[in-house]
Amino acid sequence: MMVRSLFPIAIFAGVSLVAAAPALADVKAGVDAWSRGDYTTAVGEWREPAEKGDADAQFNLGQAYKLGRGVKQDLARAEELFGKAAAHGHLQASDNYGLLLFQRGDHARAMPFINAAAGRGDPRAQYLLGLAHFNGDNVTKDWVRAYALVSLAQQAGLPQAASALAQMDQHIPIEQRQQSVILASHLAGEAEATRARQVTAADLASGTPRAVPGPAASMSASEGASPTAIPRMPSIASAEQALAEASRVAGTDSPGGAGADFTRPRVPVVTSVPRTATPMPDPTPVPAPATARPAPKPAPAPAPAPAPPAAKSGNWRVQLGAFGVPGNADALWNRVKGRPELSGHGKMLEPAGRLTKLQAGGFASRADAQAACSRLAAGGFDCLAVRK
Structure with missing residues (x-):
């Protein structure tokens, strides 16, 4: 795959100044x-x-x-x-x-x-x-x-x-x-x-x-x-x-x-191979020898389904929301469960009075949970790192 490089230019325009110290x-x-x-x-x-x-x-x-x-x-x-x-x-x-x-x-x-x-x-x-x-x-x-x-x-x-x-x-x-x-x-x-x-x-x-x-x-x-x-x-x-x-x-x-x-693919230009201008004489037809018809090959076995990601363990979780209707928690999980930040992190429903908290568990540290929250927030999902 060919990708074209991009060199964005105007990515800084603000101003900050510093005073020398001990200041001249x-x-x-x-x-x-x-x-x-x-x-x-x-x-x-x-x-x-x-x-x-x-x-x-x-x-x-x-x-x-x-x-x-x-x-x-x-x-x-x-x-x-x-x-x-x-x-x-x-x-x-x-x-x-x-x-x-x-x-x-x-x-x-x-x-x-x-x-x-x-x-x-x-x-x-x-x-x-x-x-x-x-x-x-x-x-x-x-x-x-x-x-x-x-x-x-x-x-x-x-x-x-x-x-x-x-x-x-x-x-x-x-x-x-x-x-x-x-x-x-x-x-x-x-x-x-x-x-x-x-x-x-x-x-x-x-x-x-x-x-x-x-x-x-x-x-x-x-x-x-x-x-x-x-x-x-x-x-x-x-x-x-x-x-x-x-x-x-x-x-x-x-x-x-x-x-x-930068990911726009370039279309390769294909140059055709010129054919010779001199026509070749038709060869004398030769009958093809009789050959046995090969036996049909069995259909290949379907590829095994990929194994689900291994469940991860840890005392930190990311909380995605709290819902008065449990079905809304399930609906949100269906939207986020395929994101890479949550791969291997299981769905958890924690009751809290009349609310149901939707969490994903198994983060090893607060930093890992916060990193996942940052990416989720960038994707438009509310998120909070919490300890188990």
């Missing part, structure tokens, strides 16, 4: 000016410290060039500034640098930065890395990891991820999707630990404690958000903006498929 007065003054909407003054405050190598000033000035505020928009200059700040260990600049490299098509150089950002839980990077693993572009093809990464991006609220998962559902076997649920839980835990460790290392280097930026913070910042001294990832552009930008860059491709058309 110019950097802090620039952040204050930006907060007032005085972008020209802010840019003027950041130029000198950026030229002297201050990573926060370089990052903030890069944001101004990326957004075209206080200066003419210049993505090449923004990329240069993000690259300089990234070389000084600025995590947000590193993330933006990788995204800009990817945006202009330098995927091989971008991938180490994308991989590092995904390891810190950045949903934009998780989405791009997931597509790369799905297609095998500059990384190994790994559908379990691909589905897990795009699932995490979807859970963080990245709009393109939902349509990507819908396309992946058509190609990735259910067994691999089931494996991805557990992997996604592990990746989320590793990302949280990595973020905390790297921010702590930056604190020790600068002498200033900072809040740990998480995926939720990156989703909450809007393009018009006020700058703050607490580092936050830039927010993600709307799906409409992403489609429009993808159309501009891709050219002939329909923008309606941007974000999800």
